[in-house]
Amino acid sequence: MIVVLTGGTGGAKLIEGLAAEIDPAELTIICNTGDDAIIHGLYVSPDIDTITYTLAGVVDPDQGWGIKGDTFNALNQLSRVGSDTWFNLGDKDLATHITRTSYLREGLKLSEVTERIRRAFGVKSRILPMSDERIETRIGTPKGEIPFQEFFVKLRCAPEVTAVHFRGVETSQPASGVLDAVGQAAAIIVGPSNPITSIGPILAVPGIRAALSESLAPTVGVSPIIGSSAVSGPAAKLMLARGLEVSSYGVAQCYADFLDTFLIAKEDQNLTNRIEALNIRTVCANIRITTLTDKRRLAREVLASAQK
Amino acid sequence: MIVVLTGGTGGAKLIEGLAAEIDPAELTIICNTGDDAIIHGLYVSPDIDTITYTLAGVVDPDQGWGIKGDTFNALNQLSRVGSDTWFNLGDKDLATHITRTSYLREGLKLSEVTERIRRAFGVKSRILPMSDERIETRIGTPKGEIPFQEFFVKLRCAPEVTAVHFRGVETSQPASGVLDAVGQAAAIIVGPSNPITSIGPILAVPGIRAALSESLAPTVGVSPIIGSSAVSGPAAKLMLARGLEVSSYGVAQCYADFLDTFLIAKEDQNLTNRIEALNIRTVCANIRITTLTDKRRLAREVLASAQK
Numbered sequence: 167m168i169v170v171l172t173g174g175t176g177g178a179k180l181i182e183g184l185a186a187e188i189d190p191a192e193l194t195i196i197c198n199t200g201d202d203a204i205i206h207g208l209y210v211s212p213d214i215d216t217i218t219y220t221l222a223g224v225v226d227p228d229q230g231w232g233i234k235g236d237t238f239n240a241l242n243q244l245s246r247v248g249s250d251t252w253f254n255l256g257d258k259d260l261a262t263h264i265t266r267t268s269y270l271r272e273g274l275k276l277s278e279v280t281e282r283i284r285r286a287f288g289v290k291s292r293i294l295p296m297s298d299e300r301i302e303t304r305i306g307t308p309k310g311e312i313p314f315q316e317f318f319v320k321l322r323c324a325p326e327v328t329a330v331h332f333r334g335v336e337t338s339q340p341a342s343g344v345l346d347a348v349g350q351a352a353a354i355i356v357g358p359s360n361p362i363t364s365i366g367p368i369l370a371v372p373g374i375r376a377a378l379s380e381s382l383a384p385t386v387g388v389s390p391i392i393g394s395s396a397v398s399g400p401a402a403k404l405m406l407a408r409g410l411e412v413s414s415y416g417v418a419q420c421y422a423d424f425l426d427t428f429l430i431a432k433e434d435q436n437l438t439n440r441i442e443a444l445n446i447r448t449v450c451a452n453i454r455i456t457t458l459t460d461k462r463r464l465a466r467e468v469l470a471s472a473q474k
Numbered sequence: 475m476i477v478v479l480t481g482g483t484g485g486a487k488l489i490e491g492l493a494a495e496i497d498p499a500e501l502t503i504i505c506n507t508g509d510d511a512i513i514h515g516l517y518v519s520p521d522i523d524t525i526t527y528t529l530a531g532v533v534d535p536d537q538g539w540g541i542k543g544d545t546f547n548a549l550n551q552l553s554r555v556g557s558d559t560w561f562n563l564g565d566k567d568l569a570t571h572i573t574r575t576s577y578l579r580e581g582l583k584l585s586e587v588t589e590r591i592r593r594a595f596g597v598k599s600r601i602l603p604m605s606d607e608r609i610e611t612r613i614g615t616p617k618g619e620i621p622f623q624e625f626f627v628k629l630r631c632a633p634e635v636t637a638v639h640f641r642g643v644e645t646s647q648p649a650s651g652v653l654d655a656v657g658q659a660a661a662i663i664v665g666p667s668n669p670i671t672s673i674g675p676i677l678a679v680p681g682i683r684a685a686l687s688e689s690l691a692p693t694v695g696v697s698p699i700i701g702s703s704a705v706s707g708p709a710a711k712l713m714l715a716r717g718l719e720v721s722s723y724g725v726a727q728c729y730a731d732f733l734d735t736f737l738i739a740k741e742d743q744n745l746t747n748r749i750e751a752l753n754i755r756t757v758c759a760n761i762r763i764t765t766l767t768d769k770r771r772l773a774r775e776v777l778a779s780a781q782k
Binding site: 237264265 | 513565573576595
């Protein structure tokens with residue numbers, strides 16, 4: 167069984183490749199839930215949804231999130247009756263949030279709900295939220311602290327970032343199944359996700375980081391940074407706010423206590439020595455992935471790195 | 475100010491006519507909420523919605539409920555992920571239920587939520603739920619008791635009806651504004667709605683029936699029955715279950731303590747003497763209403779009857 171730690175769109179691409187290269191039932195995915203938000207009273211879990219939709223083959227290929235061919239009639243109507251509709255929710259996508267919210271209100275845990283939904287979508291891989299408890303990624307800005315989705319979606323990452331924290335994480339625990347999966351993994355993969363707000367919250371859940379360090383399984387990461395730019399999303403801005411160098415070296419520092427091997431871009435070969443000084447083996451690869459062929463090739467490189 | 479007691483589709487037709495004949499801001503509508511149901515975790519209030527959509531001019535004219543031109547992409551997706559989708563919910567319609575549920579979770583009362591939603595739809599008439607408390611119409615069948623929507627929508631009124639009751643009504647109170655509206659009304663109109671499960675729950679809320687009896691305003695009803703058949707819906711079956719004669723006379727009996735005038739179908743002229751023996755003046759009229767012209771004509775007859 168192979169465990170993947172991931173956020174949303176970046177990690178989803180690698181996971182799509184992995185699911186095409188090996189039996190998807192052999193994959194257990196541990197998802198960030200720090201981005202989760204209550205939108206119009208519905209519990210939205212963007213990273214879990216992106217992974218679920220990707221593995222179900224229904225993700226919108228242009229956006230990398232949402233359901234392909236979705237309509238937005240409910241959202242337009244919400245706007246018409248006076249709601250603030252900065253968070254995009256398609257009609258089919260809404261069905262997921264309605265179902266999740268309804269199950270949670272019935273008293274099911276997020277992990278139980280996630281299991282039911284991925285099965286309903288015919289997804290063979292196991293998808294686990296990092297925790298069943300509510301952990302909220304909050305972004306400090308000069309105008310005050312705001313939830314991650316407001317920073318990311320509503321304000322399009324425009325505000326200056328003064329701090330990042332994960333409200334509720336100190337008293338949280340890993341969702342049932344998470345520590346067992348890490349303990350039993352034949353290999354652990356850290357997706358090319360934002361190290362601060364995608365992988366960061368997972369590592370901040372008490373017990374997960376220790377379990378990764380203690381694991382004897384090969385642990386392989388893929389950098390989300392090429393040169394000094396994130397492949398997508400606000401990783402660079404958030405890394406700066408945390409005082410990290412915006413480079414694959416800065417990302418490697420975040421994972422230094424548990425990562426065995428790190429795949430970085432060929433153009434970052436000059437970072438090899440510095441990363442290896444962190445006691446992390448470095449593999450230079452083509453980490454820009456767009457087509458399914460790219461995703462499968464990178465997945466093979468990751469799997470091969472986990473063999474060594 | 476004119477007060478109308480109503481359920482869903484039948485009453486909505488008369489209300490559409492009334493709103494075309496007088497200033498809609500002069501109308502206060504007291505709506506049945508016994509049909510309300512939690513569907514996929516969302517609070518659905520079918521009669522309030524039908525009245526709101528009708529007065530907003532967006533109701534589906536063929537069905538008499540829902541929003542015209544609506545799509546069903548969320549519902550189809552809910553079905554695809556394993557939900558039981560016997561209750562029809564369009565995408566635009568969903569926006570109403572999502573908004574209502576979200577407001578209720580924030581702690582607003584149903585009357586406050588209803589006020590916000592009708593204003594968002596640009597409806598000038600006041601719409602009041604009969605109560606802010608949860609009252610559930612339950613239908614007794616040989617196989618046990620079921621919620622009204624399950625009987626009406628899922629089972630299409632097929633089961634034998636052994637009892638009807640309004641769970642929670644004994645300890646409920648009228649929503650704020652209801653008794654004041656009845657007390658200050660220049661006229662009170664009872665819509666051509668099912669007397670058992672549309673008007674019945676309203677009359678069962680402690681205090682409302684007494685306020686109607688005490689009101690000095692002319693009180694005019696329109697029969698929902700022609701001959702021994704309901705104009706629409708399961709009124710006949712439900713009246714039988716309550717031991718009532720299925721006729722305008724049976725309906726008149728339900729309202730005998732507060733009704734001044736009852737509009738019945740011309741073909742039911744033979745019932746005039748029996749109804750008048752209940753101390754209710756009878757007006758024979760064309761109570762079949764389909765077109766807006768029909769609705770306005772009947773509204774004028776009702777308003778004229780309230781003048782005498």
